[in-house]
Amino acid sequence: MTRDSNVSELINITFQVRLDILEMLTLAKSGHLGGSLGVTDIVVSLYFNLLRHSPENPRWELRDRVVLSAGHLAPALYATLARAGYFPIEELKTLRQLGTRLQGHPSLGVELPGIETSSGSLGQGLGIAVGMALAAKIKQQNHKVVSIHGDGELQEGAIWEAAMSASHYKLSNLVAIVDRNQLQIDGHTEDVLSLEPLAEKWKAFGWEVKQCNGNDIKDFIQVFNSVGFHGTKPTVILANTIMGYGVPSIENDNRWHGKVPTNDEYESFKEQLRKKYRDIFGRSSAQPK
Amino acid sequence: MDLSRTYNMRATKDGFGRGIAEIATLNEKIVVLGADITASVGLGVFRDRFPNRFFSFGIAEQNVASVAAGLALEGLLPVFSTYATFVTTRCLDQVRVSIAYNNLKVIIGGAHAGILVGPDGATHQALEDIAIMRAIPRMTVISPCDAMQVEKAVKKAVEECKGPIYIRFGREPVPEFTNSDQEFEIGKTQLLKDGEDVTIIATGHMVWESLLATKILEQSGISCQVVNCHTIKPIDQSGILSFAKKTGKIVTVEEHQVLGGLGSAVSEVLSTQFPCPMLILGINDTFGESGSPRELFKKYQIDSESIARKVEIFLKQEL
Numbered sequence: 001m002t003r004d005s006n007v008s009e010l011i012n013i014t015f016q017v018r019l020d021i022l023e024m025l026t027l028a029k030s031g032h033l034g035g036s037l038g039v040t041d042i043v044v045s046l047y048f049n050l051l052r053h054s055p056e057n058p059r060w061e062l063r064d065r066v067v068l069s070a071g072h073l074a075p076a077l078y079a080t081l082a083r084a085g086y087f088p089i090e091e092l093k094t095l096r097q098l099g100t101r102l103q104g105h106p107s108l109g110v111e112l113p114g115i116e117t118s119s120g121s122l123g124q125g126l127g128i129a130v131g132m133a134l135a136a137k138i139k140q141q142n143h144k145v146v147s148i149h150g151d152g153e154l155q156e157g158a159i160w161e162a163a164m165s166a167s168h169y170k171l172s173n174l175v176a177i178v179d180r181n182q183l184q185i186d187g188h189t190e191d192v193l194s195l196e197p198l199a200e201k202w203k204a205f206g207w208e209v210k211q212c213n214g215n216d217i218k219d220f221i222q223v224f225n226s227v228g229f230h231g232t233k234p235t236v237i238l239a240n241t242i243m244g245y246g247v248p249s250i251e252n253d254n255r256w257h258g259k260v261p262t263n264d265e266y267e268s269f270k271e272q273l274r275k276k277y278r279d280i281f282g283r284s285s286a287q288p289k
Numbered sequence: 290m291d292l293s294r295t296y297n298m299r300a301t302k303d304g305f306g307r308g309i310a311e312i313a314t315l316n317e318k319i320v321v322l323g324a325d326i327t328a329s330v331g332l333g334v335f336r337d338r339f340p341n342r343f344f345s346f347g348i349a350e351q352n353v354a355s356v357a358a359g360l361a362l363e364g365l366l367p368v369f370s371t372y373a374t375f376v377t378t379r380c381l382d383q384v385r386v387s388i389a390y391n392n393l394k395v396i397i398g399g400a401h402a403g404i405l406v407g408p409d410g411a412t413h414q415a416l417e418d419i420a421i422m423r424a425i426p427r428m429t430v431i432s433p434c435d436a437m438q439v440e441k442a443v444k445k446a447v448e449e450c451k452g453p454i455y456i457r458f459g460r461e462p463v464p465e466f467t468n469s470d471q472e473f474e475i476g477k478t479q480l481l482k483d484g485e486d487v488t489i490i491a492t493g494h495m496v497w498e499s500l501l502a503t504k505i506l507e508q509s510g511i512s513c514q515v516v517n518c519h520t521i522k523p524i525d526q527s528g529i530l531s532f533a534k535k536t537g538k539i540v541t542v543e544e545h546q547v548l549g550g551l552g553s554a555v556s557e558v559l560s561t562q563f564p565c566p567m568l569i570l571g572i573n574d575t576f577g578e579s580g581s582p583r584e585l586f587k588k589y590q591i592d593s594e595s596i597a598r599k600v601e602i603f604l605k606q607e608l
Contacts (some may be wrong), residue, residue: 108391117362121386128350129389131359131367138320138365139478158383159426161352 005048008281010217013083014044017272017276020079024098026266028096031104034256035150036241039179041215042239043073043080046146050224055085058113064143065116065132070150070179071105073256076103078112086114099243103192116189123156125149126176130166133174133234144229147176152184155193160205165282167206174234179214181243183254202236204246214239238258248273290466290481290515299465299493304436305398307330308443309368310338316447320360322346323367324353330370330400331458332557343557349448350375352574353384355395368445374414374458377422384453389425392452396443398491399457403430403544404572404589405494406460407582414577418457419492420549423522427452430522431475432543434496438519441473442581447476457493459544461582464497476520478528484514487604488532491542491594492518492551497523498586499542501593501601509601524554528537538607540568540600544591547571568603570596 005013017040048051050063068077073094082089088102094100101112105120116132119125129147136143153159166174172257178198186192195201199209209230212223220239227235244250244256245268261269313319313335321335323345327335335463336343339585346353350371358365370376377384378583388395399422402415422429423430429450433439439458448452471479481496491499503513518525518541522525539559541552552569559565572589586592590599 025571105450117358118390121382123351124355124358124383124387125381127355130352131356131361132363133359134356134361135365154478158355161349165346165352165356167351191301220401227594246307 007218010044010048010144011277011280013048014040014217015273016274017044017076017079020082021075022187022261022266022269022273024075024079024092024095025164025260026263027093027150029260030096030260031075031260032072033071033075033260034250034254035179035181037247038181038215038241038243038245039073039148040076040245042148042177042179042219042220043225045217045220047080047084049221051146054100055114057192058086062141062143065145067125067129067132067145067147068118068131069147070122070153071120072106073148073150073179074102074106076202077106081114086232087112106209122150122153122231123158126159126166129174130162130169130171131174133166133171134169136173137169142173143175144219146277147174149176149178151178151180151182152192154195154198161204162203163207170232171234172229172231175224176234178236178238179241180238183239183243183252183257185254185257187254196237198238206233206238208233209238210235211238211240213244214241246276248276290519292500292501294467295339296464298462299461301436301439302331302460303371304433304439305400305443305456305458306334308440311440312444312447313339314484316354316366318364318366318583320365320367320446322353322357322367322508323324324348324350324369324371326371329451330398332370334375336591351383354380355387356366357395358383358387358391358393361388362391364397365367368396368398369545370400370580372413373399373402373418374413377397377415377418377455381421386489387426388426388453392427393454394451396446397453397455398457401460402457402579403459403494404585405544405582407578407585410579411576416546416577417549419521419543419545419551420553421423422578423554426531428522428567429475429520431520432457432492433519434493434517435463435467437465437467438471438473439467442475442519445475459494462550463494476523476525477577478525479517479519480514481517482513482515482599484512484536486512486536487515487538487540487600488514488536489540489542489600490516490518490529490532490551490555492521494544495591497594498593502596505593505597506600511601511604513600518551520541521551526558529555529558530563533559533565538566538604540603542591543571543598546571568599568606570599
């Protein structure tokens with residue numbers, strides 16, 4: 001199936017997913033808030049508009065594959081999968097608790113529907129995605145393979161080994177999305193270990209490079225849909241995002257990389273999120289549900 | 290086991306390459322990922338026979354391991370190999386998370402294992418790989434004694450294993466003393482020579498050295514049984530217990546650090562279930578160095594003469 005929710009429907013879903021993330025992390029008392037909020041528009045757009053997949057049949061052979069290489073962004077993936085119907089929404093509240101299928105970082109072993117691979121150790125997902133994309137070519141299947149990376153993750157050497165191999169094997173069925181929020185735990189990426197000129201690096205490694213605003217669903221969808229998938233190159237989308245997007249008091253603040261709200265902060269963040277979405281809907285003339 | 294005859298000399302890596310190439314004719318899911326040293330690790334045979342199922346990934350072990358995981362997630366059966374030093378340390382995190390945590394069936398070949406690789410020196414002599422790989426959950430660890438046995442191990446692994454498999458082998462030609470009729474069962478030790486006074490449990494190249502050692506020990510009137518422990522994990526608990534109960538004394542020999550290897554695995558069984566005197570022979574917490582294989586065996590005291598001498602001293606102490 002392909003879900004082709006329109007933009008205002010998608011915005012409604014991102015609002016719900018962001019509320020889910022706030023609640024999950026507040027309950028779990030640990031996890032990664034900033035990045036999860038920042039990547040939400042990308043993940044929701046993939047599952048509710050761009051990709052071919054089937055929540056009723058998660059292992060459907062022809063589905064598009066998603067590798068969340070930045071495994072710490074799991075809350076955004078979990079909430080999106082639940083909202084897409086992969087598992088009960090109620091289960092989101094079990095994040096990081098003993099016995100849960102919602103492990104701190106995605107785990108294949110606990111058989112949570114929709115999870116394609118374990119991840120959490122940064123830098124490995126692109127190689128896994130290369131293997132999946134190569135397997136699709138070997139088996140002459142035409143599904144897409146999408147990997148999602150943090151920008152700090154690009155400091156891992158294994159990313160560039162994988163990048164080299166993807167262009168060597170002309171994996172045009174592979175799209176890597178970089179959540180370019182410019183922040184990592186120690187600070188600004190360009191202070192910690194500079195990544196720029198990032199587009200030129202990927203180009204030099206033989207990739208088609210696209211850029212977009214990763215918090216603007218319309219822009220992201222348009223750019224993703226402009227990917228050829230049948231050429232000779234893999235594609236990277238450098239998606240500029242804001243860490244903590246949706247809760248202004250924590251936006252662009254790397255202290256919220258791995259921090260969670262107190263109960264009081266939770267109430268305040270929810271209120272900020274509601275206000276933010278009233279503004280977003282005000283601009284787009286769509287209406288919140 | 291006839292120790293008086295001469296056996297063909299064959300590198301165990303050739304058994305790996307031949308095993309993969311042969312089983313690949315029966316199993317179309319097998320694909321091989323090259324890490325530049327394809328012929329050197331015995332996989333040239335496969336590349337020549339199945340060019341469409343061979344994929345070169347260059348000198349990038351971390352990526353090779355992750356790509357193997359991706360292929361396995363899609364139902365293929367990937368095989369990759371590079372020197373045992375690199376395949377167990379350079380890409381260990383990928384092996385641990387991408388492959389083992391995902392519980393994927395991937396065959397990982399540890400080539401040029403042990404000190405026998407000789408002149409290349411310490412960087413290329415894998416002496417920690419067994420300890421590292423056996424600590425990883427779900428990993429099967431196999432260290433066959435000769436080329437024929439590596440071949441069998443590969444085929445059995447393809448047929449029977451469900452998760453990741455690490456197979457260790459060497460570069461130097463060594464006597465091929467097992468034959469094609471001999472049964473090979475993953476997780477089961479093999480009693481190669483019967484004896485009364487002590488049991489030597491050895492793995493890899495050390496099985497042959499241990500067999501030679503028994504000839505020397507016989508001259509001193511010591512009757513020694515030799516067991517080939519080709520599977521380090523899962524370890525053959527019942528076999529090891531029965532050998533210990535018979536001779537009351539156990540010696541382990543490995544071309545590997547004594548820290549965490551075969552000796553540790555055996556002692557984990559015996560210390561908890563049948564405590565008995567043990568001697569653990571191997572490399573004693575040191576790196577190797579350049580030299581000819583035989584010189585190194587002698588210097589690090591894992592050649593047949595050294596084994597015999599140490600066993601004799603051990604038995605005297607325990608009397």
